Amino acid sequence: MSDTAEEVTRAELRHGLRIATLLVAMAVVFGLGLAQLLRYMDRYETPLTQWIAFAALGAVLAGEATLLGLGRSWGRLRGPAIAIVLGASALSYVTLPDGRTSTGVDWIFGAANWVGIVVLLDRPLRTAAAFLVAHELTALLHLLLLDDPSRADLARFSTGSVTVVGFPLCVAVVAAVMRGLSAAAATSRREIERVRLAEAVAAESHGRRQQRLAELSATTIPLLEGLADGSLRPEDPVVQRRCAIEAARMRRLFAEADDVADPLLHELRHCIDVADRKGVVVELDTRGQWPEPPVAVRRDLTEAVLIVLATTVSRARVTVMGEAGLVSVSVVADCAETGMPSPAAPGVQVEALTNDDMVWMEARWQPTSRSPR
Incomplete structure (x- = not known):
């Protein structure tokens, strides 16, 4: 009964972390990201592409909310969802004004990272880290190839990357630690059950041997002693x-x-x-x-x-x-x-x-x- 309660508690913690991550991502995308997009709408050469990228991120978050309500994970849809997130990031950077990477105009720099972590929260830490690196490389390539960056631009990008990568990565680390603790707890529980079973079998075997000895002591042992x-x-x-x-x-x-x-x-x-x-x-x-x-x-x-x-x-x-x-x-x-x-x-x-x-x-x-x- 206690093992079942512990497993339910761990499942509730993982579910709670998933909900919290989704809420943070929605706040970033529909709060800060949307505010930046509306504020700098006149800076974009083709605003429609920015809205398409925004809609793509919103669709992924809606999918996560639906899966949460159904009690399911992304499964085979995880790959396409990450492709949509990275595709939206690349589409946004294609029409981003020159010299605006990692600035307020670059709304997707601090939004797509959270959406990707939402999708990859139950995956190994290396998978989440690889996604964050891919997201960073998308912004970095735009900065190096299209913006002719100065030292100030590189410094701004590096400073912004600390939060863009660091905060989502911390959440991914917490999720990985929780999975590790759950796996370790399950292994320990199985080992304890194995030891208990071995002790029970040993005790039962010892009891049977004692019983056999008692049964033989009345007739067989006197015969052997007489011989x-x-x-x-x-x-x-x-x-x-x-x-x-x-x-x-x-x-x-x-x-x-x-x-x-x-x-x-x-x-x-x-x-x-x-x-x-x-x-x-x-x-x-x-x-x-x-x-x-x-x-x-x-x-x-x-x-x-x-x-x-x-x-x-x-x-x-x-x-x-x-x-x-x-x-x-x-x-x-x-x-x-x-x-x-x-x-x-x-x-x-x-x-x-x-x-x-x-x-x-x-x-x-x-x-x-x-x-x-």
């Missing part, structure tokens, strides 16, 4: 079964962090992989479609599979069936009788049947709208 201190012997079938179960649980735990289309099947395949590595032939069959169960539910649904597969002798079959209101994971294998796991997630039920050396176990889940994700 390390010699209290548990690797050749013991019970220890081997516990190792197979913990290996499947660890693979399932790591698989939970994967971004896949069907997490339940993905985690089941990781559990089955442990049995595959022992040479057990495992068939996986899926029927129907089912909603994505939460993590806690998936653990209960796969727990029966990994417990049975841990003691399977040679072959097993895992079946996943589902519909909108039911998900079932069952396993049938040639193994000794195993303990039936107790589900922790609500809505999960486990059943088991034993017939000689064959065990069938099924975990069912009926999803509800209140099941946690």
Whole structure:
């Protein structure tokens, strides 16, 4: 919310500067420029050309006012608008009386510069400076080629150029600084967001690691400690079964962090992989479609599979069936009788049947709208 407010504030400042520059340009053109034009009208050989130049500047200012009202910039029209301003300046100088460059008669000397800055206010500073140089060169060429200037004329031109170039250039500098500050603020904001995101990801990853460690500490760590201190012997079938179960649980735990289309099947395949590595032939069959169960539910649904597969002798079959209101994971294998796991997630039920050396176990889940994700 604060970033949006800052961006709105910067946009309002840029819009305000644009309005202020337009008002200054209108005051210069329609106030001082028009007054000079009317005052020295009898000095011009062809007054019509001066009025055409004046009308051209007025049309550009009217265009800027229209664009401001529409909330738009010059876009592709910027080039033609600058061409009109420079063309009006050149047209005015063509019919300017000799020896009158940068005097009161030369009304466009202090007017066209502001009109050009109005058009180029949102452009880079070098563009505005290039326009002011072009405007100065137009007046300077007229002075050098047509006026046969004296030292006083050159001094007058140089003095007048200080304000003609300096004041509009200051406005262009302010606009450039504001754009630079906006760009720097946007870059800083993106960097802050990147750092915050990285910190959040790191914190979440650390939390997941802590959670996994807590989940493993109840069963896996005691098993590893027993193997390390010699209290548990690797050749013991019970220890081997516990190792197979913990290996499947660890693979399932790591698989939970994967971004896949069907997490339940993905985690089941990781559990089955442990049995595959022992040479057990495992068939996986899926029927129907089912909603994505939460993590806690998936653990209960796969727990029966990994417990049975841990003691399977040679072959097993895992079946996943589902519909909108039911998900079932069952396993049938040639193994000794195993303990039936107790589900922790609500809505999960486990059943088991034993017939000689064959065990069938099924975990069912009926999803509800209140099941946690």
